Amino acid sequence: MIKTIFNHRSIRKFKPEPIPGEILQEILLAGTRASTTGNMQAYSMIVTSDFSLKEKLWEAHFKQDMVKHAPVIVTFCADFNRFNKWCTLNKAFPGYDNFLSFMAAAIDAILVAQNVALAAEDHGLGICYLGTTTYNAEKIIEILQIPKGVVPITAFPIGYPDETPGLTDRLSLNAVVHYEKYNDYFDDVIKKLYEEKENMSFYKDLLKINKKETLSQVFTDIRYTKKDNVFFSKSFLNVLKNQGFMNNEI
Numbered sequence: 749m750i751k752t753i754f755n756h757r758s759i760r761k762f763k764p765e766p767i768p769g770e771i772l773q774e775i776l777l778a779g780t781r782a783s784t785t786g787n788m789q790a791y792s793m794i795v796t797s798d799f800s801l802k803e804k805l806w807e808a809h810f811k812q813d814m815v816k817h818a819p820v821i822v823t824f825c826a827d828f829n830r831f832n833k834w835c836t837l838n839k840a841f842p843g844y845d846n847f848l849s850f851m852a853a854a855i856d857a858i859l860v861a862q863n864v865a866l867a868a869e870d871h872g873l874g875i876c877y878l879g880t881t882t883y884n885a886e887k888i889i890e891i892l893q894i895p896k897g898v899v900p901i902t903a904f905p906i907g908y909p910d911e912t913p914g915l916t917d918r919l920s921l922n923a924v925v926h927y928e929k930y931n932d933y934f935d936d937v938i939k940k941l942y943e944e945k946e947n948m949s950f951y952k953d954l955l956k957i958n959k960k961e962t963l964s965q966v967f968t969d970i971r972y973t974k975k976d977n978v979f980f981s982k983s984f985l986n987v988l989k990n991q992g993f994m995n996n997e998i
Contacts, residue, residue, distance in 0.1 A: 749866065749870065752866060752869050752870045753866065755869075755915070756865075756869060756915075757874075757913050757914070757915055757916065758874075758875075758876040758877070758913070758916070759814075759874025759875060759876055759907075759909045759911065759913070760812075760813075760814045760876050760911070761814065761817070761909070761910040761911040762814060762817050762818040762819070762874065762905065762907035762908060762909065762910050763907065763908040763909070763910045764817070764819070765819070765907075765908055766819045767819055767820060767873065767906065767907065767908075771871050771873075772795075772820065772906075774867065774871075775864055775867040775868050775871065775873075775906070776793060776795070776822075776864065778863050778864060778866070778867035779793060779860040779861070779863045779864040779867070780860070781863060782856070782859040782860045782862070782863040783859055784856040784859065784860075785852040785853070785855065785856055788831050788852075788856075789831075789856065790826065790827055790828050790831055790844075790849075790852060790853035790856050791824065791825060791826060791827050791853060791856040791857040791860050792824075792825045792827040792830070792857075792898060793822055793823070793824055793825075793860065793864070794822065794823040794825065794892050794894075795820055795821075795822050796820065796821050796822075796823065796892070797819060797820050797821075799816075801891065801892075802815060802816050802821060803816060804891045805821060805823075805888065805891060805892075805903075807887075808880070808884045808887040808888050808891060809878050809880040809881070809884065809903070810880050810883075810884070812878070812880070814876055814905045815878070815905055817905075817907075818905030818906060818907035819906070819907045820905065820906045820907065821903060821904070821905045821906070822861075822864065822903060822904060822906060823881065823888065823892060823900050823902075823903040824857040824858070824860055824861040824864075824900070824901055824902050824903060825857055825894065825898050825899060825900050825901060826850055826853030826854040826856065826857050826898065826899045826901050827853060827857075827897065827898045827899075828842070828844045828845075828849060828853055828897045828898075828993075829895050829896065829897030829898045831844070832844060832897055844897075845897075845992050845993060845994075845995040846993065846994070846995050847988070847993060847994060849993065850899065850988060850993040853899075854899070854901050857901040857902065858901060858902060861877075861901075861902050861904070864906075865877075865904065868906050872908065873906050873907060873908060873909075874906070874907060874908070874909035875904040875905065875906050876904055876905060877902055877903075877904050878902065878903045878904055878905075879902075881900050881901060881902050881903045882900070882901065882902075882980070882984050883980045883983070883984075885899060885900050885983070885984055885987045886983065886986070886987050886990075888900045888903075889987070889991070894991075896990075896991050896992045897991060897992050897993075898991060899987060899988060899991050899993065917944075917945055917948060919941060919942075919945070920941065920944075922941065923941040942963075945963070946962075946963050951963050951966075954966055958970050
């Protein structure tokens with residue numbers, strides 16, 4: 749499994765061959781072995797292989813072709829719907845209609861997703877996380893007929909890779925690990941930590957293509973702008989309200 753972790757790469761092109769049923773079941777079962785809050789398993793996995801549904805999800809995921817071409821796409825949801833109903837049936841009164849409960853369920857869903865991703869890659873399959881899941885959660889809820897108490901958190905296609913991309917660069921361990929307490933970054937440290945990334949030919953080409961002075965500007969001005977972040981934040985908060993996770997009563 750360590751080898752699988754160190755060889756992770758995002759796959760966006762897939763072969764058309766289906767995933768054998770027993771392999772898919774084992775991969776999904778691996779997801780259920782993830783840690784969850786209080787062992788409530790406040791998550792659900794929606795496995796979609798129907799082409800007409802995948803085509804609708806393709807639209808919702810900003811027309812990323814891997815959604816249509818992979819044999820399966822799995823949507824991981826924060827889900828208190830099932831647990832709430834179990835409580836109600838057993839004379840218990842659930843109080844999980846709030847933001848903290850949503851966060852617990854969202855963490856559950858993400859932990860499950862990573863287990864599934866690792867299990868899939870261990871079987872020679874590829875995945876690519878779709879950040880567009882939360883961007884367009886309202887549309888995904890409509891497509892997948894998701895009830896209240898459930899919110900899509902992340903998703904990825906699964907299939908046999910039809911490409912072999914290189915490993916994505918990562919910051920050094922010194923950049924992301926703090927011992928004993930958080931040690932804030934001085935300007936000279938920041939420059940040193942990002943120096944290798946900024947000098948890679950890939951990112952230098954990115955600067956030219958986007959006509960930017962610094963790599964940071966590619967992120968702030970092109971890829972993840974404040975305007976988009978605010979828009980999608982409002983949209984997602986509205987989804988949380990509509991799905992029953994923003995009860996402000998104390």
